[in-house]
Amino acid sequence: MKINKEFARKIYAIRQKQLKRRSKEKNLIAWVEDHRLRSGKGKALVFILPTKGCSWALSKSGGCSICGYLYDNPQNVDFESMISKFKETVKSKITSDSIYSVKLFTSGSILDKREMPDELLQKMLEILNKYDQIKEIVLESRPEYVTPKKLDFISQTISPEKIEIAIGLESANDEILRNSINKGFYWANFEKATKNVLDKGMKVKAYLIFKPPFVSEYDSILDTLNSAEKCIKLGVDTISINAVAIHRGTYLNELFEKKHYRTPWLWSLVYICKEIKMKFPEVRIICEPVSGGNERGAHNCGLCDEKLIKMLKEFTLSQNIAVLDTKVKCDCYKEWKSYLIHEKIELGDPHALLN
Amino acid sequence: MRFFQPMNQQGFARTLVETRTHYLLSPGLISIDLPQNQHNLSGYWNMPFPPQYCENIENANSIKWIFPDKIQSRVLTEEFLFSIQPFYPAFVSPKISENDYNNYVESFLSQSDPKNEIFSLPLPFIDHPSLDLILETECSLFILNGFYSLFSNQNRFTETMIKLKERLPPDIGLYLPGPIPPSYYSFLVYSGIDFFDTSIAYYVSQKGLFLTESNTYPISKHPNCFCPYCSEKPPNILGHNLMVLQNKIASIRYALKENDFRRDVEKEIHNFVPFAAALKHFDGKFTKNFQKRFPLRINAPLRCIGEESLYNPAIVEYRERIKERYVPDTNSRIVLIIPCSAKKPYSFSKSHKLFGQAIRDGLKNTRMLSELIVTSPLGVVPRELESIYPARFYDIPVVGKWSEEEINISAELLANILQNYPKNTVIINHTNGKGYKEIIEYVKDYTDFEIIDTALTSSPTSSVSLSMLTNTLRELDEQISQNGSSPPIIRMLKAIADFQFGKGVGEILFKSKVKIKGRYPRNREIYIDNHHVATLTTADGFLSLSPKYAQNIIEIAKVNVEFTAERVKGSSIYAPGCEKADENILPRDEIFIIHDGKVIGTAMALVSGVDMNKMRSGMIATIKKKRKDDEN
Numbered sequence: 001m002k003i004n005k006e007f008a009r010k011i012y013a014i015r016q017k018q019l020k021r022r023s024k025e026k027n028l029i030a031w032v033e034d035h036r037l038r039s040g041k042g043k044a045l046v047f048i049l050p051t052k053g054c055s056w057a058l059s060k061s062g063g064c065s066i067c068g069y070l071y072d073n074p075q076n077v078d079f080e081s082m083i084s085k086f087k088e089t090v091k092s093k094i095t096s097d098s099i100y101s102v103k104l105f106t107s108g109s110i111l112d113k114r115e116m117p118d119e120l121l122q123k124m125l126e127i128l129n130k131y132d133q134i135k136e137i138v139l140e141s142r143p144e145y146v147t148p149k150k151l152d153f154i155s156q157t158i159s160p161e162k163i164e165i166a167i168g169l170e171s172a173n174d175e176i177l178r179n180s181i182n183k184g185f186y187w188a189n190f191e192k193a194t195k196n197v198l199d200k201g202m203k204v205k206a207y208l209i210f211k212p213p214f215v216s217e218y219d220s221i222l223d224t225l226n227s228a229e230k231c232i233k234l235g236v237d238t239i240s241i242n243a244v245a246i247h248r249g250t251y252l253n254e255l256f257e258k259k260h261y262r263t264p265w266l267w268s269l270v271y272i273c274k275e276i277k278m279k280f281p282e283v284r285i286i287c288e289p290v291s292g293g294n295e296r297g298a299h300n301c302g303l304c305d306e307k308l309i310k311m312l313k314e315f316t317l318s319q320n321i322a323v324l325d326t327k328v329k330c331d332c333y334k335e336w337k338s339y340l341i342h343e344k345i346e347l348g349d350p351h352a353l354l355n
Numbered sequence: 356m357r358f359f360q361p362m363n364q365q366g367f368a369r370t371l372v373e374t375r376t377h378y379l380l381s382p383g384l385i386s387i388d389l390p391q392n393q394h395n396l397s398g399y400w401n402m403p404f405p406p407q408y409c410e411n412i413e414n415a416n417s418i419k420w421i422f423p424d425k426i427q428s429r430v431l432t433e434e435f436l437f438s439i440q441p442f443y444p445a446f447v448s449p450k451i452s453e454n455d456y457n458n459y460v461e462s463f464l465s466q467s468d469p470k471n472e473i474f475s476l477p478l479p480f481i482d483h484p485s486l487d488l489i490l491e492t493e494c495s496l497f498i499l500n501g502f503y504s505l506f507s508n509q510n511r512f513t514e515t516m517i518k519l520k521e522r523l524p525p526d527i528g529l530y531l532p533g534p535i536p537p538s539y540y541s542f543l544v545y546s547g548i549d550f551f552d553t554s555i556a557y558y559v560s561q562k563g564l565f566l567t568e569s570n571t572y573p574i575s576k577h578p579n580c581f582c583p584y585c586s587e588k589p590p591n592i593l594g595h596n597l598m599v600l601q602n603k604i605a606s607i608r609y610a611l612k613e614n615d616f617r618r619d620v621e622k623e624i625h626n627f628v629p630f631a632a633a634l635k636h637f638d639g640k641f642t643k644n645f646q647k648r649f650p651l652r653i654n655a656p657l658r659c660i661g662e663e664s665l666y667n668p669a670i671v672e673y674r675e676r677i678k679e680r681y682v683p684d685t686n687s688r689i690v691l692i693i694p695c696s697a698k699k700p701y702s703f704s705k706s707h708k709l710f711g712q713a714i715r716d717g718l719k720n721t722r723m724l725s726e727l728i729v730t731s732p733l734g735v736v737p738r739e740l741e742s743i744y745p746a747r748f749y750d751i752p753v754v755g756k757w758s759e760e761e762i763n764i765s766a767e768l769l770a771n772i773l774q775n776y777p778k779n780t781v782i783i784n785h786t787n788g789k790g791y792k793e794i795i796e797y798v799k800d801y802t803d804f805e806i807i808d809t810a811l812t813s814s815p816t817s818s819v820s821l822s823m824l825t826n827t828l829r830e831l832d833e834q835i836s837q838n839g840s841s842p843p844i845i846r847m848l849k850a851i852a853d854f855q856f857g858k859g860v861g862e863i864l865f866k867s868k869v870k871i872k873g874r875y876p877r878n879r880e881i882y883i884d885n886h887h888v889a890t891l892t893t894a895d896g897f898l899s900l901s902p903k904y905a906q907n908i909i910e911i912a913k914v915n916v917e918f919t920a921e922r923v924k925g926s927s928i929y930a931p932g933c934e935k936a937d938e939n940i941l942p943r944d945e946i947f948i949i950h951d952g953k954v955i956g957t958a959m960a961l962v963s964g965v966d967m968n969k970m971r972s973g974m975i976a977t978i979k980k981k982r983k984d985d986e987n
Contacts, residue, residue, distance in 0.1 A: 006452070222406045229408065271405050279408070301560040331560040334593055338534075338557030341387045341402055344416075345437070345475070345532045346500055 001186050003061055004179050011182055011251045012062030018071060018249030026050040026074035028085045032093050035101050036284060036317050037135055038203075038237075042099035045090070049082060050074050051115045054108035056142060056184050064170075064181050065213055068247025069107035079120055087127055094131050101136035102128055103166075111145035111165075118153060125157040138205065140166045143185055143193030151200045160201040164238070167193060170209040172227035180212040191234060198235045205238040205286075206231045210272065210298075211264040212244065213252050218344040221268055228276045228283075238284040239276065243269055243298035245290040256296070262343075264298045266308040267336045273315060274324045284319060287312050301332035357470075357526045358431050358495035360973025361962050364942040365616050366637075366645035366668055367520050367547035369962075370608065371528050374973050376426045381528055381549035382540070382607050384600055385418060388553070391597075393421050395604040397550060401434065418473065418496070435496050437473045438466055451477050460485045464492065473530075475500050481519050493971075496528045499548070503533060509632040512546075517641050520547045525966040526973055534558060536571045537603040541623040542630045544607055545616070546637070551604075556596035565592060566599040568606070569626055614655040621663045638666035646672045648963040650943040654895045657749040664751075665732040665760060672941070673745055674734050674768055680858040681737060681850060683775050686840035687725040689718075689831055690776060691783045691824075692769070694791065694815055695730035699748065700741040706816045710785070713821045717828025722840035724828075727772065729786060729794060731761040734768035739843075739850035742875075743896030757790025766797035773802050781831055782806045785815050785824050845869060848881065848891065848898070855897050855945070857913040864889070864900075864908060897945065899957065902982035905947045906954045913939035914946045916958075916967065916976070923948060923956045926978050930970035940964030946976060956981040 028050055035044030053073030057063030063070065094100055104124065110116050128134050137158065146165055154163060169190045170181055177183040194204045208227050211220040228239050243264045246256045255261040266289065273287050289312065291297030293305035300308065307328045315323045359371040359380070371381035383397030388404075390396050398420040417434040427433070439462050451459075456477065466472050469492035478501040480486070505512040519529075531548045534555035543551075558564045565577035572578070574592060579585075584594035610616040624631040637645060649668035657669070664670065683690075691714070696704030702711065714721055726738035736746045757765075773782065784795050787810040799806060809827050810820035841849075848869070849861025870882040879891040888904040891897075909915055917934040928948060940946055940960050948956040958976035960967070967975045 218402075218406055222409065225406075225408050268405075275408070301562055303561055331563065331592075334557045335560055335563065337404055338387055338554040341400055341404065342533060342552075342554050344402075345400075345498060 001174060001178060003182060003184060007065070007179060008061045008182050010062075011065050012060060014249065014251055014254065015057070015062050015070075018068075021249075022071055022073065022075050024075050025078065026072070028082055028089070030089045030093065034317055036286070036319060037099055037101050038284065039099065039135055041317060042101065042135070044101045044103055045093050046103045047086065047089070047105060048072070049086075049104060049106045049110070049116070050077065051106040051108060051110075052077050053106070053115070054142075055112055055114060057108070059184075061184060062182060064183055065251035066181060066209065066244055066247065068250045068253070071247075071249055073107055079117070083120060083123055086124055090127055090131070094133065096133060098133065100131070100134045101138060101164075102134050103138040103140075105140050109141035109145045110139050111141035111150050113145075121154075122157055125154065129158050135162065136164055136203075137162050138164045138166050140168070143167055143189045146193035146196055148196050148200070151196060151202065155200060161203075164203040164205050165193075165197045166205040166207065166240075168207040168209075169227070169231065170207065170212065171223055172230040173223055176212060176215060176223060180214045181209070187230075194231075194234050194236060203238070204236045205240060206236045207240045207242050210241055210243045210269065213255055213261060216340070216344040217262075217264055217268055218340045220264070221272060221340075224272050225275055228272075229279070232280050232283055237282075238286065240286040241269065241272060243287075243289040243292070245294075245297040262339075263294075263296060265336045265339070266292065266298050266300045266305060266312070267333060268340070269298055269312060270308060270324055273312065274321060277315075277319070277321045277324075281321070286316050288316055301330060301335065304328055304330035304332065356431065356972040357493050357524075358435075359526050359528050360970070361525045361966065362974075363611055364525075364648045364962050364966070365611060365614065365650065366545060366648050367516070368545045368611060368616055368620075369525070369549075369648075370611055371526075371549055373420070373422070373430050374526075375431050376422070376429050377974075378422055378426055378430070379608070380420065382544045382604055382611070383550055384604050385530065385532075385550050385552040387557070390421070395601045395608070396421055396553075398434075400552075432471050435471055435473045436466075436468075437475075439463060451479070453480075456480050456483065457485065460489065464488060469494050473498055477501050478504070478515070481515060481522070486522065490524065490527075495526070496530060496550075497523070499529055499531045502531055506539075507629055509629045509636055512629070513633050513636040513641060516546045517637075517644055521644065524969040524971070525962060526970055534564075536564075537566055537600050538569050538571065538623060538626040539630065540603050541607055541610075541616070541619045542627075542634065544611075545620045546633075551600075553597055553600055556593060556600055559592040559596065563592070564596070566596045568599055568603045569623070614650065614653040617667050617669070618658055618660075621661050621667075624663070634663060635666075638663065638668075638671075642666060642668060642671055646675075647938065647965050648942065650941050651744055652895050652897050652941070652943040652945070653744055653748075655748065657745050659732050659749055659751045662758065662760070665764060667732070669745055670732050670749075674764070676854050677735065677737070677740075677768060678771050680853045681740070681772060681775075682853060682858065682861075683725055683737075683772070684739075684840060684846050684849075686723060686837055687776060687780065688723040688835045688837050689781045689783060689828070690725045690727060690773065691785060692727050692729055692795070694786045694788075695728050695736070697750070697753070699746070699750075701728055701736070702738070702741060709816050709821055710824070713824045714828060717825040718832050720832070720837060720840070722842065723835065723837040725776075727769065729765055729769060729791060731757065731765060734765045735772055737772070737850060739847045740854060740896075742847075742893075743851060743854065747896055755788055755790070757793070762790055762793050762797070766794040769794060770798045770801045773798060773804060776804075778803065780804060781835075783809055783824070783827060785809045785820065787811065787813065787815050787820070844871060848889075851891070851896065851898055855914075856908060857911050857939075859911050860908045863911075864904070899945055899979060900947075902947070902954045902957050902980055905957060909947060909949060909952070909954060912947060913937050914944055914960075915949050916940070916946050916964075918948045918950045918955065921950055921955070923978055923981055927974045928958055928976040928978065930967065930973050930975050933967050933970075933975055936964040936967035936975075938964045938968070940967065945979070948976075948978075954982060 029048040033044050053070045057070040108115050172187050174186045197204045289298040292309040293299050360374045361369040363370045372379050380397040386396050386399035390399050398418045401419045402416040415436050415438045417436045419434040473496045474494050475498040528549040530550035563574045565572045565574050584591040610619045624634045645668040696706045698704035701707045728736040782804045809824040813819050848865050852861035852864050867883050872880045876893050881889040890899045916936045919932050942963050944960045946958050946960045947954050957979045960976045
């Protein structure tokens, strides 16, 4: 399936404007947060590695319509300081009183050797391999870099059951991938990559996007449910539901500023988590809306946002569906319903009329 | 056969009924939720909520129509499907690319039963050629997509609506989805929208809305309401809001039924400035589009309060017909110009009785006198036409000040009528006041008539003015000799017939000796040679002809409908039987059903002639009289 060229051209044009504004250099960023591991509650050490950025976003095809992570990557990459800082951080942040999941994010694909040379990846994995309390290592990548060869290479350093390959599938619907996101790959590619990973005894985490552009929220709920089901049936055991947040310098940002797009409702996220968990209790569901409660992130009316975000966080940590049944009452629940039906009929933001 | 058929048109505002059962559906509300009560709800969105797991993202949703149980089995369909997600994958609705639109149209047409599907029409594609393909499917409900953006631009709004309404046949329902405040409903119905939905009622959170029929308030600050919903603790704002929407629709339906809808619109545009401007566009640039769909044969009070009333399509049509069709009686030698009265018909008022007395005192032969009543907003009412709509039914707040527009309109019409009189006609101006003076000045500038003023110094009803009128007439009576003129009732019948059926009709219909039975306020039955030929209906002041008699005027009548069959069966005329309808036919008009040059019946039009020609199914007229076989 070929990409939608007209769409890609528009995204590329927006991207070009913004790319020049990137900073020349960036430091490695890392933090520790509470996290749900497969073996229970623990902590996550998250790294944002300052590589040159996502190859797809940097390509002539413009990258994804919703993604502005690329702008956090530096124009120049300094691998030496990256690796020394990495070492330092691991040493100082990993304590012995908890189990850890280490997430290696580059805002791109860590398995892409143009972004992260093999020997560096190997070095990092070697460092991590020294700590027994590190139970999971999450590597983020586009599916085209998830080859058996690469996976074997990783297995040489670290035991495969610790590895989780996180792939941003976004949706299992090729039409959405093509015309809403400009993802550049399709379900079949994801399917193949996932099989590669599972064959090596590693795990797969799938990111699903909730409410990409040009899809009504109503349909996006359906799509997310369907995509989750498809992934789970393939053997994916962790689903991360990412509600769209508006990144500057993206195609979506332009729609948003013209009031053609409203970021998703928190009610929808609660509903999706509940539905998937009910149908697939054994699957780990992660849903932590970025800039939740904000106009530019998933939000409700403003009164109940905090409560619902807290609820989602608690659910992500505990994986306990009962948490989602806590009755949060708010008048905007009725608006949510009206909004969704409306947006579906009209594919526009009904609020635009009221403002 | 389309699901809807229009009835009771007033411009683009109309009611739509289900074609088979004639059950009223529009103007109506579509509930976005399974409704608690069904008052004035035409249907509801049958959409599972929240959405459930399902194989296909394009799952079929529908609008289910709400019918009473007893007619349920006879309706054409109970629901309209919304099977395909419009424009997915697509750009945001108003910006959908042509390619995506074509794909949508293609997939729409490939549905197994497109006539029961809802078509979603995006704003940029209202002139797209593919619309014809959609229309051929007999699909009956269009969702107007992206039309909000027009609300703030009166030019584009009016142009778009006109373009759309002229393009679509009248039996297609237009649904404008979205949170539309109820205070916009009347104007939007007037523009041709048939359905709204209840979504605005659901905006009830802290940032939400409290609705009243004429305004929209934030929930934090709104006028008190004492309805049962608001009296609940805590107040049930959603219940209140829904009730307001339902009440608003009820009042629109009532006004349409009572033929008083235009006044609602004139009132409502004061709520929203762009609509006030849009109505001016409709009344100015697009008045023809409304005029030819606006009934004249009605008997509802016509209150002309605002400036907008000057351009009420019925009044504009009246003025045009006076210009085109009013033929002064050939034997008139004197024209008396007098002011209007509050009481209608004028001749029942105190002032006009005084004028009548003064005329009879002055003239031996009053038949050589024509009376023209100058008034606003109608302009001029010849005495002969004082009992028809709108002349007998309008009311206006009179303060003695005329606006420039009123003066221009009346003056122009008056000059126009006077030009039809012979050059030697004497004009008497028996009016007083600045406005009238300016009108007469205008007439003096544009015509060569001699004009005698008889009420220059004091009010026309003062004894000074009245005796001056009598004296003037007395002098004229001695100078002018005239005889053979027809009595006032015949002049009236002729004028009404011309006004109603076309210029020259009166002369043909009432040339022989006419006998009239019945007196006002009863209907007057008109006989020629002992045959009943017509009825003058008091309710609206218009004529009903017997089919045989109508035969005499079909050459020049402007109310003819060519019918395909030799005979009319049943009591209604349906669109498939209509070969060609005269485009001058207005809704509610008396029309002649003609087959092969022969009038086979008379009927009352339900829709305008323009729309009869565009309809392919549904009733277009109800039969009044059929021509009997022995009437050959």
